Amino acid sequence: MASGDAKQTLFEAIALMGKAFASPRRLELLDLLAQAPRGVEELAEQSGQSVANASQHLQALHLAGMVTRTREGTRIRYAIAGEEALRIWLALRDASAAGLAEVERAAHDYLGEDVETIGREELRERLARGDVVLVDVRPAEEYAAGHIEGAKSIPIDELDQRLEELPDDREVVAYCRGPFCAYAHEAVRQLNARGRNASRLEDGWPEWRLADLSPQTP
Amino acid sequence: MASGDAKQTLFEAIALMGKAFASPRRLELLDLLAQAPRGVEELAEQSGQSVANASQHLQALHLAGMVTRTREGTRIRYAIAGEEALRIWLALRDASAAGLAEVERAAHDYLGEDVETIGREELRERLARGDVVLVDVRPAEEYAAGHIEGAKSIPIDELDQRLEELPDDREVVAYCRGPFCAYAHEAVRQLNARGRNASRLEDGWPEWRLADLSPQTP
DNA sequence: TTGTTATTCAATAGAATACTTGATAACTTG
DNA sequence: CAAGTTATCAAGTATTCTATTGAATAACAA
Numbered sequence: 001m002a003s004g005d006a007k008q009t010l011f012e013a014i015a016l017m018g019k020a021f022a023s024p025r026r027l028e029l030l031d032l033l034a035q036a037p038r039g040v041e042e043l044a045e046q047s048g049q050s051v052a053n054a055s056q057h058l059q060a061l062h063l064a065g066m067v068t069r070t071r072e073g074t075r076i077r078y079a080i081a082g083e084e085a086l087r088i089w090l091a092l093r094d095a096s097a098a099g100l101a102e103v104e105r106a107a108h109d110y111l112g113e114d115v116e117t118i119g120r121e122e123l124r125e126r127l128a129r130g131d132v133v134l135v136d137v138r139p140a141e142e143y144a145a146g147h148i149e150g151a152k153s154i155p156i157d158e159l160d161q162r163l164e165e166l167p168d169d170r171e172v173v174a175y176c177r178g179p180f181c182a183y184a185h186e187a188v189r190q191l192n193a194r195g196r197n198a199s200r201l202e203d204g205w206p207e208w209r210l211a212d213l214s215p216q217t218p
Numbered sequence: 219m220a221s222g223d224a225k226q227t228l229f230e231a232i233a234l235m236g237k238a239f240a241s242p243r244r245l246e247l248l249d250l251l252a253q254a255p256r257g258v259e260e261l262a263e264q265s266g267q268s269v270a271n272a273s274q275h276l277q278a279l280h281l282a283g284m285v286t287r288t289r290e291g292t293r294i295r296y297a298i299a300g301e302e303a304l305r306i307w308l309a310l311r312d313a314s315a316a317g318l319a320e321v322e323r324a325a326h327d328y329l330g331e332d333v334e335t336i337g338r339e340e341l342r343e344r345l346a347r348g349d350v351v352l353v354d355v356r357p358a359e360e361y362a363a364g365h366i367e368g369a370k371s372i373p374i375d376e377l378d379q380r381l382e383e384l385p386d387d388r389e390v391v392a393y394c395r396g397p398f399c400a401y402a403h404e405a406v407r408q409l410n411a412r413g414r415n416a417s418r419l420e421d422g423w424p425e426w427r428l429a430d431l432s433p434q435t436p
Numbered sequence: 437t438t439g440t441t442a443t444t445c446a447a448t449a450g451a452a453t454a455c456t457t458g459a460t461a462a463c464t465t466g
Numbered sequence: 467c468a469a470g471t472t473a474t475c476a477a478g479t480a481t482t483c484t485a486t487t488g489a490a491t492a493a494c495a496a
Binding site for chain 2: 006007008010011012013014015016017018019020021022023024025026027028031065081084085087088091092093094095096098099100106107109110180
């Protein structure tokens, strides 16, 4: 039987990847990248940290194989590394949410009171029937980087000015970054306040995409 | 919109869970627990670390919600926390194996040359047809804690003395802890050396169990 | 009670990590 | 080529993590 040494190397390599998920700052970057690829400066700003720091975290993520980097002229574009990376990140997030009351509480504080929710499968069926208007309320760049087929982009900031763009004979479904993203909640509240029938997709774009990539995900 | 504070808390809570996967020693404990529940002392010994150290790591895993602990008289029995924990651990392990050439190399050093492999689905079909003898070559306690239905327990150490227990009109399939466990490889080599037709299941008990728990896993 | 066994706690030294600031490198554009 | 962007590197300090040691606790048996 081989030495325990090789086995040790194995665990060390996996831990290297695990370390990538051990810092809130890195997770925040990963969360942003799950929506759309970005440059270092944008990532730094949107996650509220210094550029140098963000760069270091991004390198750590890159070393762990969780993100890819491509040079685009003068900027470097980071993107999430692929299905595996996305799957781990979502699994970790969900497990944490399921396990810790603290997360629940924080989420509730952040998201506000509940609004009506619709599941992925139901949405798919109703889209096929032409039964609903689907609105992507994330920032326009994230929509541009990828979105649910058939969705219309109305960033949450512009929603109240662009209400008439939504046909009023159909129910509205809003979605955003995921279950812990406040945009869709907010959108549904605004729509309800205007007397519109609206609900939000239970999760967001990354989950939808992952489900499309590997149809067996629940 | 709520403060970024609650959002921050969210990432911190997830990172807490991520930290659980950031140390090779902890991962080794988790890997053992993925096979069967155990007491602290056994875990310490089987992973080659001091009892106090193992205890601390186990507490970290417990805090992160990855393991459960139950008192049983004078000993405390740790077990992997559930489907979620198992899924994350396997996802991480696979992603690491897929991404890093180093892991490949270490695995190859450890496992030796390739032997014939059979997939989960194929095994399931052939078991249903009564076409193969399935042998669990892990230690007896791990078999006792859970095994593939229809498998016979022959720990790898005893295999050469118990060859006649295997009917020689059927092919043998061996399985063990998972793709990086050497037992099944070794078993197939031994069987081949005796002129038996044998192959190993491509992964192991935890993967089989997870697939049963949530049938959609690939 | 007094051992015995199994586990955890507390203290500590050394290693690794996080974030800051200021300098440097790679590439574009004028 | 010089000036301007964008990203990384390097060094320093504060913090956190890891593994070790030896002592403390909890459950049980004699």
